[in-house]
Amino acid sequence: MQVPGLIASLQRYRWLVVAVVVVAGLVGGGYAWYRETYPYGCSHCCDKQLASLLLQYADLHGGWFPKGEATPEASLSLLRREFPEWVTANLLRGKTVPEAAVQARLDDGKLLTPDTCGWHYIEGLRKSDDPKLALFWDKAGLGHFGERLSGGGHRVGFVDGWVEYVAGDRWEEFVAEQQRLRAALKR
Numbered sequence: 327m328q329v330p331g332l333i334a335s336l337q338r339y340r341w342l343v344v345a346v347v348v349v350a351g352l353v354g355g356g357y358a359w360y361r362e363t364y365p366y367g368c369s370h371c372c373d374k375q376l377a378s379l380l381l382q383y384a385d386l387h388g389g390w391f392p393k394g395e396a397t398p399e400a401s402l403s404l405l406r407r408e409f410p411e412w413v414t415a416n417l418l419r420g421k422t423v424p425e426a427a428v429q430a431r432l433d434d435g436k437l438l439t440p441d442t443c444g445w446h447y448i449e450g451l452r453k454s455d456d457p458k459l460a461l462f463w464d465k466a467g468l469g470h471f472g473e474r475l476s477g478g479g480h481r482v483g484f485v486d487g488w489v490e491y492v493a494g495d496r497w498e499e500f501v502a503e504q505q506r507l508r509a510a511l512k513r
Contacts, residue, residue: 369472371421377483384453391451399443420444421472457486460504
């Protein structure tokens with residue numbers, strides 16, 4: 327084909343070429359936005375559901391939240407043994423750990439480890455403790471659906487079942503306050 331013929335053919339299909347370029351840009355841009363917004367993928371490892379189940383567990387265990395295992399993550403996974411129909415691998419994984427890795431451990435009858443649980447769980451607390459005490463938060467600091475939070479921070483579950491967002495610029499102060507509150511516990 328001669329060059330003038332090629333140019334004429336391309337001009338006939340220019341809208342198709344433009345459409346392909348636009349669609350490719352939209353798809354690529356959308357993918358980049360998704361990966362930036364949801365660094366571990368979109369998930370709904372519901373912190374409110376976890377808070378509710380922890381309160382139910384405490385009601386059945388003299389006010390104590392799960393405790394006594396080798397790691398806080400292992401203790402948290404005791405929820406699965408108490409409420410197998412409600413506590414799924416998806417809930418226990420947090421927002422960063424692949425569900426299949428958690429499901430494999432649970433299927434083998436094993437408790438979770440720090441590497442197979444995305445929740446930071448504070449072990450040794452009771453339902454009657456100071457309601458300002460944090461019981462858990464997402465280790466990576468992601469939002470309710472696994473989205474990156476603007477300005478950092480974490481969604482935190484407290485011993486009274488309340489869940490709230492603690493902004494990144496308050497996070498160090500919050501952690502220091504939590505250490506003081508736990509040190510003041512009389513056991």
